Amino acid sequence: MAAAAAAAAATYRVAPTVLHGTMFAEAPHPSTAALIASELKALLLPLVAELGDWTVKTRQRSANTLLGIVWHAGPTCTDHLDQLLPPLMKSVDDDNEEVQKTVQRVVSLVGEACSPSVYVPLLLTQLHSADPDAGSDTSVIAKRGMCLTVLSALVAGAEPTALSPQLAALGEAVAQPTFCMPPAGLDDERSATYTGTQLRLCDFLRSLISRAGADCAAEPPCFSLYSALMRLAAVPSTAGRGFQAQRVALEVIDCLASAGGKPSAAELHAEQMPRLVLQLVGDGSAAASVAPYGNWQAHTPDWHLLQALLRQCDGATAAGQLLYVLPALTRVLDPKQEPVLRATALSLVDSLLSSSSFSSAADLHDWAEDILAALLVPNLVWRAGKAAEHVRLAAMTGVDLLLPLAALKPSQLAKQLDDLLPVLTSCLDDDSVETRRISCSVTNSLLSKLGRGGLNEDRARKLYPELLKRLDDASDAVRLQACAPITAFFEALDYSSIWNQAANFDKANYQYLLRGLLVHLDDPSLEIQEAIFKVLEVGLEVDPPVFASEVLAVRERHRSPKLCDKLAEQARAHGQIV
Structure with a gap:
């Protein structure tokens, strides 16, 4: 019966691509196939x-002989898969x-000749x-x-038609590929074995x-x-390992999108992504302490997956998930x-805040204030x-990106x-040069x-004495950056030369601020001099008579009175006699 089936199959078989260039590139003769x-059983054993x-x-002779035998036997191989697959593997x-x-x-010939319903299980x-969580047994x-x-x-x-009924089982088997996820703390040699298996999984999914x-x-x-591909893309790696599996997984994601006509x-x-995010963080009905993210740590795979999802999707898609994601981020960003x-x-x-599609998304308007208050300020x-x-530094960078966005309204910022303000003024004096510089930028955005x-x-x-201190910073980059918030400070003043309950700045403070600036108008650095000059050009408009008197008071102390004279001339242009 098997012989008859093989002979019948041989009459209509066409050599697949894998046989091109071999001695079996023609259809088998029916009598030989029979x-x-x-x-077959007796042939396969040796x-x-x-x-x-x-x-x-x-081994070469055996492999080549097997190629011819499997090609001729065709569907008859189905009854011998238990005998064939282990040695092939x-x-x-x-x-x-x-x-x-x-x-x-x-x-590949076995896959073509036999039904997937037999070999897939x-x-x-x-x-x-083996136990999916079987430590680091690389074998x-x-x-x-x-x-x-x-x-x-x-x-x-x-055949695609034969494969289709098995897709659900195959997908379910790899949806959470714990069988190739490395435990934390592996050395490079053992990690390479996991990476190799991850790449093989990517190749399988690409083939599928x-x-x-x-x-x-x-x-x-x-x-x-x-789910499987994004979990692979989220596996922590290093530049030394080349992020191989991660890159290939993202390439296969593109293939999956193309297969769906996207x-x-x-x-x-x-x-x-929304469905997978819900699996990771829940729908928000559970308290943070018992939610899926309640015990996340830096090495938790689900935390890495959430990061990969939010980084790889479009910014607008990420913004649409803030309702569910924000509680998880609040938890992991608890001080x-x-x-x-x-x-x-x-x-x-x-x-996310660096992404133009995220920062311009309509959904961000509902959550910008919470991002500032719950995620960034506490850190x-x-x-x-x-x-x-x-x-x-990372938190200040986030504030610097968030404050200029239209999603954060002035009324929300005021609250x-x-x-x-207390943590901002503290960061203006931080040990980190970059934190001090970005703090100046944040102050500028806040005042604007x-x-x-x-x-x-x-x-x-x-606030203004803290800004003046930054003009004495050890870093010229910070000193130059400090000029922007001082300019914005002048523009934000509601000034009165005499005390007024409605005003936020008076003559005495204005004079103190000017004196602090005029010292740096004679700075050894020409770049600093030019930056301070531009700040003072804005400051003179607050109270030109007071400004002119302060400039003239220090004119003779400067190595060159040129800039002082220019500022005094501009003050006169405001219709004041000085």
């Missing part, structure tokens, strides 16, 4: 044994390139035969990799998508494949959390240590001043957004 099928022989020549990574290539051809059993991980390579070759030879096409982009397999991966993320975890979370927030508070210093009279008299009186 003979091989009738003796051949599969020789695949493990120590001599290359023997061991030999698919043979040291000899010719043997390896031939074995992969054999596997067998291979999935092999894939999960088990390598075996899983060989299993994936065999599965990939089988799928490459399968290439073969099944649009069926992979339909539900339920689409979400499972998307112009880019952005549309696939928009479609699939009680470890600095490494907070630093990675702030890096994510900075990355600006001074704490000892280098790690805490890096956290403050945060009690919490924001609040506008005229946005600071009350007490806040204005406390």
Whole structure:
């Protein structure tokens, strides 16, 4: 009966691509196919044994013979998969390139000749035969990799129509690929084994998508494949390891999007990401302490996955998930959390705020104030240590990106001043040069957004001495950056030369501010002189008579009176006699 089936199949078989260039590139003769099928079991036993022989020549002969036998036997191989697949799985990574290539051809022929409904369950059993969380036993991980390579070759030879019913099972099996996720703290040698298996999983998924096409982009397999690929893209790596698996996983995401007729991966993320985010962080109904993210640490895989999802999707898609994501970010950015975890979370927030599509998204308007108050400001508070210093810098960078956005309204910013201004003035004197520089930029944005009279008299009186201190900073970059917020400070003043309850600045404070600036008009650096001159040009408009008298008072002390004379002349142009 097997012989008759093989003979019948041989009459209509066309040699697949894997046989091109070999001696089996023609359809098998029916009588030959029938003979091989009738003796298949006896033929296979010595051949599969020789695949493990120590001599290359023997393995090559065995692999080539198997290629011809499987091609002639066709569907008859189905009854012998238990006998065929284990040795093929061991030999698919043979040291000899010719043997390896031939074995992969054999596997592909098996996939073409046999029904996926038979071999898929067998291979999935092999894939999960060991404990998915079996420590760092690299031999088990390598075996899983060989299993994936065999599965990939089988799928490459399968008919799409026969493969389609198996997609759900295949997708479910790899949706959470814990079988190739490395535990924390592995050395580079063992990590390389995990990376190799991750790359094999990517190759399998690419092969599956290439073969099944649009069926992979339909539900339920689409979400499972998307989940698997994003989990692979989220596996922590280093530049030294090349981020290989991560890069390839993202390439396969593009293939999945194309299979579904989408112009880019952005549309696939928009479609699939919300469901995966809900799996990760929940719907917000649970308290933070018992929510899925309640115990996240820097090495938690789900935390890495959330970062990858938000970084890889379009900014507008990420903004649309803030309702669910913000509680998780608030939890991981609690100042009680470890600095490494907070630093990675702030890096994510900075990355999102740097995205034009995120910063212009309509959804951000609902959450901008919460991002400032719950995520960023608490991490600006001074704490000892280098790690805490890096956290403050990352938080200040986020504030610098957020404040200029239209999503954060002046009225919302004004409500945060009690919490924001004290930590901002503290950061103006931070040990980190970059934190001090960015703090100046943040102060400039804050004053510009609040506008005229946005600071009350007490806040204005406390802020400007801190800005003047930055003109004496050890870094010229900070000194130059400090000029912008002082200019904005002048523009935000509601000035009265005599005390007025409605004003936020008086003559005495104005004179003190001018004197602090005029010292630097005679700075040894011409660049600083020019920057201060531009600041004073704005400041003179506050009260030209007072300004002129202060300038003339220091004119003779400067090495060159040229800039003082220019400023005095501009004050006269305002119609004042000085």
